[in-house]
Amino acid sequence: MVIAEPEPEPAAEGALARSQAARRRRVLDATLQLAAEGGFDAVQMRDVAAAADVALGTVYRYFASKERLLLEAMAEQQADLRAYLDVHPPREATPVARVVSVLRGANRSLREYPDVTAAMVRSFGTAQIENADIVRRVTEIMTGIITSAIHAPERRPATEREVRVARILMQVWLSSLNGWVCGVDGPDRVDEDLAAAAGLLLSPRNDC
Amino acid sequence: MVIAEPEPEPAAEGALARSQAARRRRVLDATLQLAAEGGFDAVQMRDVAAAADVALGTVYRYFASKERLLLEAMAEQQADLRAYLDVHPPREATPVARVVSVLRGANRSLREYPDVTAAMVRSFGTAQIENADIVRRVTEIMTGIITSAIHAPERRPATEREVRVARILMQVWLSSLNGWVCGVDGPDRVDEDLAAAAGLLLSPRNDC
DNA sequence: ACAAAAAAAGGAACGTGTTCCAATTCCGCC
């Protein structure tokens, strides 16, 4: 993994790919911008196109639907979180503490832009089959984040039990976020749910 | 042509309330019918109105939005399940077995009408603040179903731990259904997730 | 530097959820 001059492979392709990447980025940024200002309803495709300085048809060339657009933004956000955590892993001593710490931090970020979170969670909740791939990607990233937090500094592969626990926590996380964004529970409830679940699933006395 | 004696109280009000109740029912039935045939997208408000033999504006008088319509149908469905289980409680010996049994049964029903389930779960996943009340009602019914299954024949009130476990299982259930209806996982995965979670949360060795 | 191909622009048009309104029908009550 040299910091190669000639772009290894995935980037490649001269001007076209560059301008396309830039366009894609502008569209995603416009999406986040609009979502931050007015949530899901403010992310109107015509406005996204205008804000990204791109034609409406172009938005659709890059993202097949509004749902997809928001889901890709969500996937990117989660991937960023994962990357950050790879560099700054939780330092707590126990799995429970690490998981709770990581998820509290994530939720703190999500709460700073509640409308963005709401838009993403809502897209997640309506996802159709044609977006199964990104939904899977998002859930895998979230599960991975939790798995890493569970068996933090250790380099061994996750046990099957850990993977199952991580999946449950991911599901609790998503459900709880859904409860928050649709106004059933306050934002603190997300942390509480996760702490409770982590406690029940990861407490030392439950380790086999 | 009164058939009923003097209706006790909740029904009350003569012809008006009766015809309104009938209208509401027709709308809900039309919704389920259309959902069964073509899922969420087939539940088009104009079609619902036509199938229920009612004007479009009338549908909106009874249900503020398509989302609300489907959520009320979902609440009713869950309430029915709950009522059924009150009469036919699970007979298994352990909490885990009872919970698994109840949820498997519920999922079996849901799988018979996958498009209906998909429409409902999808509405649930997009719920907005104005529908927080039904979303809460649905989650409470689902949690209640699970709580009852956990401490089945016993008549004591649920312990705090049981309530927390039930909530987690409810969240896993919802997330897993979401994964199924958006094509990320097969329908069996719902049962597997719930069995795994119930096992981890309710196994005897975890009882305190 | 030019021709062919690909991408983007610009904008019209369609479908469906939702809103609104005028006209009509129905209900409860005097």
Next chain:
DNA sequence: GGCGGAATTGGAACACGTTCCTTTTTTTGT
């Protein structure tokens, strides 16, 4: 039995996601 108000009807109209088409611009290969 008729009156006042509420409920219902029927349908027009609007908003926004999505599709489609034509024209223009950009990119690539020679």
